[in-house]
Amino acid sequence: MQDIYLDANATSPVLPAAIDAAIDAMASCFGNPSSSHAGGLRARRILDSARERARRVLGAPFGRVLFNSGATEGIQTAVLSALCALRERRLAGEACGELLLYGATEHKAVPESLAHWNRVLGAGLALQAIPVGADGRHDLAALRELAPRAAMVCTMAANNETGAVSDLDGIARVLEESGSRALWMVDCVQALGKLPLALSAGRIDYAPFSGHKLHAPKGIGMLYVREGAPFTPLLTGGGQEAAQRSGTENMAGIAALGAVLAALEEGSTFRSHAAMAAMRARLVQALRKAFPGIVFNTPDEHALPTTLNFAVAGMQSRDLLDLFDAAGVRVSAGSACSAAKAAPSYVLEAMGLPPWRSSGAVRLSFGPLADDAFIDAACARIRRCGQVAQAAAHGAALAPSSLSGQRHGVLQLSGEGRHGWLLFDHDAGACVAIDAPAGQEARIAGLVRGAGLRVAAVLGTADDAAGRAGRAALRAALGLDASAGPFGWPEESAAVALADGRRVPCIALGAQVLARVDRGDAGPGAAQAAGIDGSAGTGRTCYLLGSAQRDVDAGKDRLPAAALRMAFVGLGGAAALDGIGPARAMDGVIVCHGADAGGSACTRLAAAAASAASAAAPDCRPAAAEGATGDPAPPALQPVDLAAFLARHGDALLIDVREAIESEAGAATLYGRRASALPLSRLAEHLHHLLAAPQRPLVLFCRSGNRSARAALCLQRAGHANAWTLVGGIALADDC
Ligand code: PLP
Numbered sequence: 001m002q003d004i005y006l007d008a009n010a011t012s013p014v015l016p017a018a019i020d021a022a023i024d025a026m027a028s029c030f031g032n033p034s035s036s037h038a039g040g041l042r043a044r045r046i047l048d049s050a051r052e053r054a055r056r057v058l059g060a061p062f063g064r065v066l067f068n069s070g071a072t073e074g075i076q077t078a079v080l081s082a083l084c085a086l087r088e089r090r091l092a093g094e095a096c097g098e099l100l101l102y103g104a105t106e107h108k109a110v111p112e113s114l115a116h117w118n119r120v121l122g123a124g125l126a127l128q129a130i131p132v133g134a135d136g137r138h139d140l141a142a143l144r145e146l147a148p149r150a151a152m153v154c155t156m157a158a159n160n161e162t163g164a165v166s167d168l169d170g171i172a173r174v175l176e177e178s179g180s181r182a183l184w185m186v187d188c189v190q191a192l193g194k195l196p197l198a199l200s201a202g203r204i205d206y207a208p209f210s211g212h213k214l215h216a217p218k219g220i221g222m223l224y225v226r227e228g229a230p231f232t233p234l235l236t237g238g239g240q241e242a243a244q245r246s247g248t249e250n251m252a253g254i255a256a257l258g259a260v261l262a263a264l265e266e267g268s269t270f271r272s273h274a275a276m277a278a279m280r281a282r283l284v285q286a287l288r289k290a291f292p293g294i295v296f297n298t299p300d301e302h303a304l305p306t307t308l309n310f311a312v313a314g315m316q317s318r319d320l321l322d323l324f325d326a327a328g329v330r331v332s333a334g335s336a337c338s339a340a341k342a343a344p345s346y347v348l349e350a351m352g353l354p355p356w357r358s359s360g361a362v363r364l365s366f367g368p369l370a371d372d373a374f375i376d377a378a379c380a381r382i383r384r385c386g387q388v389a390q391a392a393a394h395g396a397a398l399a400p401s402s403l404s405g406q407r408h409g410v411l412q413l414s415g416e417g418r419h420g421w422l423l424f425d426h427d428a429g430a431c432v433a434i435d436a437p438a439g440q441e442a443r444i445a446g447l448v449r450g451a452g453l454r455v456a457a458v459l460g461t462a463d464d465a466a467g468r469a470g471r472a473a474l475r476a477a478l479g480l481d482a483s484a485g486p487f488g489w490p491e492e493s494a495a496v497a498l499a500d501g502r503r504v505p506c507i508a509l510g511a512q513v514l515a516r517v518d519r520g521d522a523g524p525g526a527a528q529a530a531g532i533d534g535s536a537g538t539g540r541t542c543y544l545l546g547s548a549q550r551d552v553d554a555g556k557d558r559l560p561a562a563a564l565r566m567a568f569v570g571l572g573g574a575a576a577l578d579g580i581g582p583a584r585a586m587d588g589v590i591v592c593h594g595a596d597a598g599g600s601a602c603t604r605l606a607a608a609a610a611s612a613a614s615a616a617a618p619d620c621r622p623a624a625a626e627g628a629t630g631d632p633a634p635p636a637l638q639p640v641d642l643a644a645f646l647a648r649h650g651d652a653l654l655i656d657v658r659e660a661i662e663s664e665a666g667a668a669t670l671y672g673r674r675a676s677a678l679p680l681s682r683l684a685e686h687l688h689h690l691l692a693a694p695q696r697p698l699v700l701f702c703r704s705g706n707r708s709a710r711a712a713l714c715l716q717r718a719g720h721a722n723a724w725t726l727v728g729g730i731a732l733a734d735d736c
Contacts (some may be wrong), residue, residue, distance in 0.1 A: 136164025163307025184278025220253025289388020395451025461570025
């Protein structure tokens with residue numbers, strides 16, 4: 001499957017002409033432009049002609065244009081230059097203002113540089129963000145108020161996350177009208193090749209650029225400095241770049257950037273603004289059809305023609321990213337995501353967007369090299385993603401397992417560091433939710449509705465105020481009435497006898513029963529559990545899932561220890577299960593926790609008990625090795641070793657732990673072997689099945705290796721001796 005690269009605001013592929021120019025500068029014209037011999041002069045010609053082109057493209061016949069390593073360096077140089085000048089002016093008794101103003105949506109390089117140099121130089125100025133409106137543009141009224149006190153103003157020409165194009169003329173007018181003498185830096189990184197530039201004609205003092213955002217290589221950039229604006233070199237030494245930026249020039253980068261600038265001047269390599277806007281409109285149309293719940297986060301009229309930022313109701317940016325990536329479409333989250341939690345975008349938050357739009361944002365960006373065939377292919381792939389997302393909304397996450405063949409299962413619901421569980425049975429057409437994390441009500445309602453299941457109960461393991469409120473919110477989302485007993489337990493239920501003779505309430509879920517064991521009721525372990533979780537033995541419960549047996553003589557149902565499959569213990573720990581049945585018979589019970597315990601959401605009871613015991617005995621060594629983060633590390637298989645591993649182990653099972661929506665969007669085949677789908681969220685349900693053959697080699701993989709590492713660790717802790725994670729996931733196994 002060919003990549004559809006839609007992340008051009010992060011970086012862009014190098015223009016073929018730029019590659020040729022760089023190779024020429026490395027292989028033929030490799031001289032040092034400071035040398036006076038012919039080799040040096042040839043290199044100097046490349047340097048000079050690149051600078052002349054830069055002046056023409058930037059509209060900068062006057063002032064300095066120097067080559068450097070990129071925008072981050074350009075920003076440092078601009079800030080250092082401004083702060084050194086301000087210090088001198090103040091020492092000379094001039095009033096220069098005390099504020100360092102920056103747009104609230106600037107790239108982090110800007111406020112970080114301001115804070116850094118302010119501290120290093122002891123300038124003692126105050127940093128203040130200029131607010132932006134809902135369209136992402138600077139609030140000019142706020143700027144007008146602040147401008148008289150501003151020593152420096154930093155704004156961007158266009159935002160990298162949203163594509164919002166700033167009103168630079170408006171900002172210049174405000175500075176002019178308020179009589180501000182503030183030095184003005186405009187980060188032009190995202191503007192090059194997409195917006196017209198006439199730098200020398202305006203009052204902008206500093207304008208940094210990065211080559212790699214427009215088809216030049218990484219590590220080459222430019223800084224424009226207005227004629228007469230203060231300047232202090234960041235690097236001194238051999239006096240290169242007229243002593244403005246010392247260090248032997250990056251000639252391959254400069255030659256490549258020169259080729260890109262030549263293409264910009266020549267005018268036919270890159271698409272026009274109107275052509276790019278038409279391409280964006282086609283992408284918008286495809287996205288709207290594919291994702292009916294889509295909302296765009298920047299108005300078109302004030303956005304780069306190459307950038308879209310959107311959110312889809314009911315989907316997190318992590319889900320969308322995984323879906324697009326599985327379909328070979330490379331996009332970015334509009335927010336900084338970690339595996340556990342998606343941090344909302346500060347850019348979208350500054351625009352005042354509601355949390356679901358800032359934490360669910362996705363950025364899609366293309367470059368001016370795009371053509372209609374590329375946009376056709378991108379639209380087709382977006383349509384495919386939409387079909388898969390709609391199928392997922394129809395219950396794919398709750399599909400019967402192709403690995404175990406069972407029509408009942410358990411889906412892990414995770415969010416905000418907590419785990420909940422959805423138990424379902426397709427033959428009974430019913431499901432039960434336990435400890436569903438807050439904020440997932442709409443998703444759960446969609447899944448259940450899509451799979452056509454009736455919700456038999458909405459349960460919790462805690463009966464505190466938060467637990468009750470969470471259950472009420474889910475019941476409301478599911479359209480259920482509010483009435484339910486403690487822990488959400490139905491008013492009417494049957495009873496079942498446990499191995500220790502106690503009779504506890506239970507509800508049927510297809511051929512299985514779910515029994516409720518309140519912590520105060522449990523055997524000898526209950527007091528200990530109460531001590532561990534701080535509850536007084538009341539207010540917490542746990543649930544047992546297994547196959548009840550009819551005791552014909554007694555006319556009652558029994559749930560013997562050997563018939564138990566799973567236990568849902570919430571945050572209270574597995575000790576509540578002590579004494580329910582003989583330890584040996586209970587060892588294989590899969591314990592599902594309310595938060596990670598030993599790095600896993602679930603494990604075998606025997607393993608949970610062993611880790612509780614080792615936690616209590618401080619000199620016991622953990623069973624698993626430790627990774628760099630201090631977390632236990634599972635056995636890891638490098639992609640280069642995969643072929644040999646599979647050849648050595650003909651019985652190895654390849655397991656794709658990506659979610660159903662991702663495998664649907666792009667099924668994974670490694671070395672011609674089709675993987676079995678076992679989403680991480682369904683691992684608990686499959687532990688029994690996989691542990692039945694604890695020596696059979698398992699190769700677990702996902703998109704990047706994070707989720708498969710967690711799955712392998714979970715299997716290892718539960719007692720599987722041969723579960724490997726494929727390092728780097730399919731991202732690094734592309735050649736396989
Ligand atoms: N400014 C903007 C708007 C950017 O998008 C970026 C890069 O993402 C930078 C500055 C920093 O550029 P570089 O990392 O190339 O130095």
